[in-house]
Amino acid sequence: MLLLLLRAFKHPDVSYDKVDWTSDVETHPPWLRFHLGISRWELYNRKDPNMAGLTHYLATQRILSAVQKTGGTQLKLLMSFPNYGQALLKPMKQARDAETDGNLFYFSDFERHNAEIAAFHLDRLLGFNRVPPVVGRLINVTSEVREITTDHKLSRTFFTSPAGNVCFYGQCEYYCSLEHPVCGQPHALEVSLAAMLPDLTLAPRRSWRSPWRRSYSRTKLAQWEKDPAYCDTVKQTPPYNHGTRLVDLIDMAILDFLMSNMDRHHYETFEKFGNETFLLHLDNGRAFGRHSRDEPTILTPLKQCCRIRRSTLLRLRLLSLPAGRLSDVMRESLVQDPLAGAAPLLSEPHLSALDRRLAAILQAVQTCQHQHREIIYNDLEGYDGDFNQQPD
Ligand SMILES: Nc1ncnc2c1ncn2[C@@H]1O[C@H](COP(=O)(O)OP(=O)(O)OP(=O)(O)O)[C@@H](O)[C@H]1O
């Protein structure tokens, strides 16, 4: 008892927990189990019982510190928990059902916290498992950011708005100004929290420029937009000329088309796994901006290359059947998020846009099948797994 009291005295509220885990997995916190479970082919296993623990952990752990995360262009915070776990926070900036202004270019769009959450669910339902787990959480910007931050550049930007809400804007390249505040109501703010990947010193990552990157210019077209045979060149260029890299890029285009994300300029891989590994689907904040129209150019890699993984095609077909329609399984999956109680994470028009876009992908595959003989990359050879079953 005395020992406990002494420990409490030595470690007041603001400190980290004493580390008492061993090499026994049972003693590991959820974030460490997540890190140790990363494989060459996926970021997590859909059936891993730790996944529920991890999301619950992110949604409920006491926040010990909040600092701005450098790198990238928009405001993000790095949150730390008492057991040394960390999460990347993106704040709510606009109402969930606000549609991106049609006069804004994709590179001027805000990031959306609900897009980060929905992208994690969608990626998992597609069987990719390449987005770090993300949950929604209602935080108190005063007690869980302002009062605990050691980041002076961040704390300097706090203010009380004319409406009486606590707001801040931080420091970053875009939208970090008094004109674009992030505001609580008056303290409560919806955010997304993504599990942090292992530290770069432990698991260095490589960043790859997407061959189908947009020009990020109002006037310039990218090469792929001018050359219909662009994929012929890509197919001959390492690492796209070997293994699963090209079909993985096409998987990523399929995910992006479904959620209308035009901002996939780069992607990352874990260096340790070399070129034979999955692609991380990080940064989905600009997805789900518009439900009333589709952006066909996002599907260009599929249309130009006419290649698709067999497992992906089977999953897409399954999700187009009335019994397991994508919009229905997404709706069901998203209600598990803690923020779903406030309002659905994706509005109905966004959900039905998923079904419409899925039909467009299957149509594109069919068009390919009329033009080419070998479009399917058989990644299921000798595999009698569960790809024909409903995703859960
Ligand atoms: N879950 C994560 N764990 C660790 N690092 C991450 C995670 N998510 C993103 N990052 C890193 O943080 C950087 C910035 O994140 P993100 O791309 O989401 O922000 P951004 O402001 O949209 O950036 P950009 O403007 O470059 O697109 C990424 O390049 C990535 O390397």
Ligand SMILES: [Mn+2]
């Ligand atoms: Mn981004």
